[in-house]
Amino acid sequence: MSGFSFLAFVDNADASLLRPLSRIAPLILHPGFDFPPSSVPHTSYFIFSQNESSDKIISWLDAGAQKVIISLARASDLVGVIPAERLVLLLDVANVSAVTDRIRTGVSGVLVRTPAADSEFVASISRFFVGADIYVQSTASSLPSLTTIRQLKNSNGTLVIPTSQLSISNSDSLHLNIADAFLAPATTDRPDGLFPTIVASHQDGKALGLVYSSLESIRESILTGKGVYQSRKHGLWRKGETSGATQEVVKISLDCDSDSFEFTVIQHGSGFCHLGRPSCFGQLSGLSALEKTLQARLKSAPEGSYTRRLFDDPDLLRAKIMEEADELCKAETKEQVTFEAADLIYFALTRCVSAGVSIADIEQNLDKKSKKVTRRPGNAKPQWSLKTEAIVTASTDDKPANLSDPSDEPIRMRTISLAGISAASRAELLKRPVLRSDEMIAKVKPIVDAVRKGGDAALLELTAKFDKATITSPILRPPFSPESMELPDEVRAAIDTAYANIRKFHAAQTSSAPLIVETSPGVVCSRFARPIARVGLYVPGGTAILPSTALMLGVPAQVAGCQEIVLATPPRPDGSISPEVMYVAQLVGASAILTAGGAQAVAALAYGTESVPKVDKVFGPGNQWVTAAKMLVQNDTDALVSIDMPAGPSEVLVVADRTANPVFVAADLLSQAEHGVDSQVVLASINLSPALIEAIEYEVDRQARVLPRVEIMRESIPKSIIVHASSLDEALEFSNDYAPEHLILHVERAADVVDKVNNAGSVFVGPYTPESCGDYASGTNHTLPTNGYARQFSGVSTQSFQKHITSQEITREGLETLGPVVATLADREGLGAHANAVRLRLQT
Incomplete structure (x- = not known):
């Protein structure tokens, strides 16, 4: 472990200690710790494995862990499965002799627990584990000495120190100052006691300059995270203190001889050099220079310039990238490949800069991918493999090209940055799929007319045609038979709990007392609520049984006091209704159940038939046929019926910042993506690192593949988008313009953010508030405005079933x-x- 004096075993998660520690030492973490460690960005970390499966260990490595420490008992199962360079073997000094040659050569390091942490011990272990890194953890209760750290370092060993023995305060009998521990091996032969120090850019690894450090300046840099050096003329030099060109220290490393240092920094301001250049060794060149130029052009390129056109016109930029990629593939000579590659890199880097992605982000992503243990097949996507195979088959026997297995393709969302986006492009992001309501109304009108004129006979005929069920009567009335409501006890209990919560919340919304105001002496005005007498509740069948929708519509109707509650739902092929929906109908006091679905059910509710009661208002979600029928009947004066709200595909918008858990975010996105292929799913990311974005994308793909409705998600997720925002305000501005049905806040202090939400059907606050709870049992209603109608409409509530006089x-x-x-x-x-x-x- 060249560059580090010790490793820190985290046995307490004190952020004030871990952050400076991460600049000078890798951390050893237990599985219960938050990984990747969000509180200590840029850190290297190992993970202690206990009895986790190989898949779990691989997931840690894929997420960024540098190495995993395994016991001798697990080594035989894991060696050969996980690359040797990612494994460290945990041993007690007594069982070193029990290590087989297979295990010895299958790991890259060994962590030995011993009371004798000295150089002779390290030398003896090194002779057995040739070429391996040797880490030593003392089992003695006493505090390790600086001499021990120095001796082990000089013997190519590294001491492991628990964080409970480390401190950012002065060293004492119980704690060792982390700077003292880090600097223990440092030595210099300079008369002034200073250390030559190379300052390198974290972004691209290039040297920015050569300076000098003292023990005092290094201590301050470790603790503050700022670039602090030692001027040979003026003493301590806090970089940027007067110029504003400050530095954020990412890592401080010792060289192999422990007599010089390297500071890896993120440079801010005009640059490192006093001449206003990024580096003391001259101007940037190559990709770094191009990146700087494009970043400057993004801010100030004049209108009409070509670069400005590329930034403002995503379609043009996309076309140029595809054009240049094609040219590169066709290039044959070295000169042609060089020329076309340069063009492609220019346009690709323009795309990256427009999305706020730096070369450093790309390099870090490449580094992270290189460390991944799992590998995807790497097959070309169907649209590209088709073209390649078509060329081959055209030259042979003209047989159709074979596509690669679509299950190999990652399930991924599209990404776009709000930075510098044109007004037209932003407006496109806010659009939902075009709902051709006029066309759909024309299709449902014959169905609606047939029921209006033909009554029960037409309804039974259409039910047989569309629901594939032959029934003798379209209506069921209470009392409902016990056999029709037979349910497992746990399902019945779950429905009862959901019913109680939903009823409690909706009962609190009732307008029981009239509003009375004396507007002037002798003039008294009042407003009072009355229930809508007859309501129709449409509960979809289709691809899922939805007793939750029956609850969400039936409970507020019951609480409001509606005299007649007609529940409509498609029958099963045998003509029966699912027992879950039957049980809810009994709970909410339904006066009738219409065993029909689609436009024919809406028509029966709106106009009535010989057996189906006519209602005054129709509620409930449904497919585009149901939606079109609702829109048609509400505009027919013969029907004299209203509807709850326009409806569209299910949708969710998730706002996530650096505190978000990728597993939770992905799960929330998928919970809406599974509704249908037209579901609308948006992630608004706030300055998320490429690593965190990749973790979310990985989780979306991983979780989707094991879910029962994965084929639906294979279509809905690629149509969904990740929108990159530079701030919370920008993300919420986009969300308020989008007006989502469901808004989920995976942000720091989420409860404080709710005040900024102006347009949303329902808001889910914080990491432990999944949208699923609102769908089923928290108490709020899940019948919500979609398609951007949250700007004008509220979700269904008790007031939806009342009128006010x-x-x-x-x-x-x-x-x-x-x-x-x-x-x-x-x-x-x-x-x-x-x-x-x-x-x-x-x-x-």
Whole structure:
């Protein structure tokens, strides 16, 4: 482990200690720790494995762990499965002799626990584990000495120190200062005691300059994370203190002889050099120079310039990337390949800069991918493999090209950055799939007309045609038979709990007391609620049984006091209704169940038939046929029926910052993506690192593959997008413009963010509030506005099943004051009878 004086075994997660530690030493973590460690970015870390499966260990390595420490008992199972360079063997000094040659050569390091942590011990272990890194953890209770750290380092061993023995305060009998431990092996032969120090860029690894460090300056850099050096003329030099060109220290390393240092930094401001250049060794060149130029052009390229056109027109940039990639593939000579590759890199880097991606981000992503243990097949996507195979087959026997197995393809979302995006492109992001309502209304109109004219006979015929069920009557009335509601006990208990929670929340919304206001002396106005007498509740069948929808519609109807509750749902092939829905119908006091689905059910509810009661308002989600039928009947004066809201495909928008758990985020995205191939799924990421974005994408792919509706998600997820935002405000501005059905906040202090939400059907606050809970049992309603209608509509509530009536009562004295005002306004509008109704009363 060249460059480090010790490793830190994390036995307490004190961020104030771990952050400076991460600059100077790799961390050893237990599985219970948060990985990757978000509180200590850029750190190297090992993980202690206990009895985890090889798949779990591989997932840690794929997520960024440098190595995994395994016991001798597990080594025989894991050696050969996991690359040797990623394995460290944990041994007690007593069982070194039990290690077989297979295990010895199948690991890259060994961590030995021993009371004798000295150089002779390391030398003896090194003779057995040739070429391996030797880590030593003392089992003695006493604090390790600086001399021990120095001796082990000089013997090519590394001491492991528990964080409970480390401190950022001065060393004492119980704690060792981390700077003291790090600097223990350092030595210099300079008379002034200074150490030559190379300052290198974290972004591209290039040297920015050569400076000098003292023990004092290094200590300060470790603790503050700022670039602090030692000027030979002026003493401590805190870089950027006056110029503003500050540095964020990522890592401090000792060289192999422990007599010089390397500071890896993120440079801010004009650059490292006092001449305003990025480096003291001259101007940038090559890719780094191109990146700087494009970053500057993104901010200030003049209107009409070619680079500005590329930034403002994503379609043009996409076309150029594809064009240049094709040219590169066709190039034959070295010069042609060089020329075309340079063009492709220019356009590709323009795309990256427009998305806020740096060369350093790309390099870090490559480094991370190189460390992954799992590998995808790497086959070309069907649209590209098809083209290649088509060329081959065209030259042979003209047989159709074979596509690669689509199950090999990763299930991924599209990505786009809000930075520098044009107004037109941003507007495109906010659009949902085009709902051709006029076309759908034309298709459902014959169905609606057939039910309106033909009544029960037409309804039974259409049910046989569309629901594939032959029934003798379209309506069921209570009491419902116990056999129709037979359920496992756990399902019945779950429905009962959901019912209780939903009822409690919706009962609190009732408008029981009238609103009474005396607007002026003798003039009393009031407003009071009355239930809508007859309501129809549409519960979809289709690809899923939805007793939850029956609860969400039936409970507020019951709480509001609706006299007649007609529940409509498609029958099963045998003509029956699912027992879950039957049980909910009994719970909410349904007065009838219409065993029909689709447009024919909506028509029956709107107009009534011989056996189906006509309702005053139709509620519930459904497919585009149901939606079109609802829109048609609400505009027909013969029906005299209203609907709850326009409906579209299910949708979710997740806002995530650096605190987000990739596993939770992916699960929330997939919970909506499984509804249908047209589901709308958006992730608004706030300055997420490439590693975190990749972790989310990995989880989306991994989780989707083991879920039962994966084939639906293979279609819905690729249509979904990841939107990169530079701040919380930018992400919420986009969300408010998008107006999602479900909004999930995976952000720091999520509860404080709710005040900034203006448009959403329902908000799910914090990492432990999955949208699923709102769908089923938390108490809020899951019938919500989609398709951007959250700007104008609320979700279904108790008030949705009520109408409000106003009244007024005026005394003689009140009319004497108010009457002249009314008469004047009536005269002004030319409505003499209105004025006369007032004046006659005032004259008596």
